[in-house]
Amino acid sequence: MTERLLSQLAHVEILTPxxxxxxxxYTDVLGLEVSSRNGQSVFLRGWGERFYHSLQLTEGPAPGLGHIAWRAQGPEQLRTAVERVEAAGVGEGWxxxxxxxGATYRYRGPGxxxxxxxxxxxxxxxxSGMESPFPNRPQRYVPRGVAARNLDHVTVATANPGADAAWHRDTLGHRFMEYTVIPERPDWIVFAMTTVCERAHDYGLVWDPSPVRGRIxxxxxxxxxxxxxxxxxxxxxNQDIAIxxxxxxxxxxxxxxxxxxxxxxxxxxxxxxGYRNYEPDFxxxxxEPQQGSNVFYKNAALPHSMFESFPPVDLAPETVEETKAATGLFA
Ligand SMILES: [Fe+2]
Incomplete structure (x- = not known):
């Protein structure tokens, strides 16, 4: 049974050169709205989002992750979550x-x-002028570009996706929903999904064969x-953005x-x-990949470029071949 400490994935900070x-x-093509700019950051949100921002876009030397932010279930659950993280020895303080x-506690996950x-x-x-005609919406629907409604999930690259997912389950009450192994290495999880909400994942974890920690x-x-x-x-x-x-x-x-x-x-x-699931004891x-983990329609195959994470790391050709073989995920 999982105790609910966190209520949702609130925002993600990403870096861009x-x-x-x-x-x-993010504004013209994805259709997000700018809440404000502050220093080297712009704070953005989808038209359906109630919080000030779901994306913090920050200037940086290379594309990568700034941080991932989770809102607690309440003030007591925030205290409990902080105690758990401190007990695990990975707290970085308030x-x-x-x-x-408001007041924010930072920790560094296993990856x-x-x-x-x-x-x-x-x-x-x-x-004024942006109010929605519907009382349950935070703003008027603006059909600009894709007009994405809200943040769905973030997927990180991590040295041990299974252990990282289990840590988030055991420490912070994520539900560990699904994972992929290849038949030849049934003990090695190459992709894992956890959630703190009703969706199958708001946190994805994919194996990172590089020595660089903290990649997205x-x-x-x-x-x-x-x-x-x-x-x-x-x-x-039509915006010349390759799929x-x-x-x-x-x-x-x-x-x-x-x-x-x-x-x-x-x-x-x-x-x-996607499905919704509310079972605390799920x-x-x-x-396994051939069961359609990545591709429900089994005539499609994942291109190997999907394995690239950020900041980019040049992997030796033998490492690339090793990842293909070790994950069984790619064309
Ligand atoms: Fe994803």
């Missing part, structure tokens, strides 16, 4: 309130990724329907997917569909 080009992608959030935990959150308030594989945003996902494919192509993989459907989580690269090279996914599902 081409901030102007990246910002244009920082004062930051843009969009070297920086995470934040907080409870108090600043909510978006629509300026992609950030995913949500659209409401497969029609919108297909329209997004058309929008990307890396999809549109298609994953077996794990059953989500429809579409992957592109933003101008920094960082991978962005769009999702829709039994973790094991997949």
């Amino acid at each position: 081409v901030p102007d080009e990246s910002l244009r992608f 920082i004062d309130a930051d843009v969009g959030q 070297g990724h920086l995470h934040e935990l907080f409870w108090e959150v600043e909510r978006y308030s629509a300026p 594989n992609h950030v995913a945003y949500w659209v409401d329907s497969r029609e919108e996902l297909l329209r997004a494919a058309d929008i990307f192509l 890396e993989f999809g549109p298609g459907k994953h077996g794990m989580g059953e989500q429809d997917y579409l992957y592109v690269r933003e101008p920094s090279g960082l991978r962005i996914e769009l999702n829709t569909g 039994e973790t599902v094991r997949f």
Whole structure:
């Protein structure tokens, strides 16, 4: 049984060496809204999001991860979560309130990724003219570009996806939903998914064969329907943004997917569909690649470029071949 300490994935900070080009992608092509700019960062959100931001875009030397932020279930659960992280010996301490959030505790996960935990959150308030005609929406729907509605998940690259996922389950109450192994190495998890909400994952973990810690594989945003996902494919192509993989459907989580690269090279996914699950005692599902873990429609194969994470690391050709063989995931 899993105790619920965290309520949702709140936002992700990503780094870009081409901030102007990246910002244009997120606003004009993905359709996100700018909440504010502060220093080297721009704070963005989808039209359906109630919080101040779901994406912090920060200028940096290379595409990569800044941090991942989780909102607690309440003030007591935040204290419990911090105690757990401190007991695990990976706490980095409290920082004062930051843009969009109150007091925040930072920890570094087993894969070297920086995470934040907080409870108090600043909510978006629509300026005059942007109010929605519907009382349950935070703002008017603006059909600009893809018009992504909200953040869906973040997928990191980590040395041991199974152990990292289990750590987040045991320490912070994530539900460990699904994982992939290849038949020849049944003890080695190459991809894992955890969740703190009703979706099959808000946190993905893929094996990183590089020695670099704390890398990110992609950030995913949500659209409401497969029609919108297909329209997004058309929008990307007409903006000269190459599609890396999809549109298609994953077996794990059953989500429809579409992957592109933003101008920094960082991978962005769009999702829709998928199952919802509310079982606190959900039994973790094991997949083998040939069962359709990545590709529900088994006539498609994952291109090896999908294994590239950020910041980019030049892997020796033998390491690339090793990853292909060790994961069994690629064409
Ligand atoms: Fe994903």
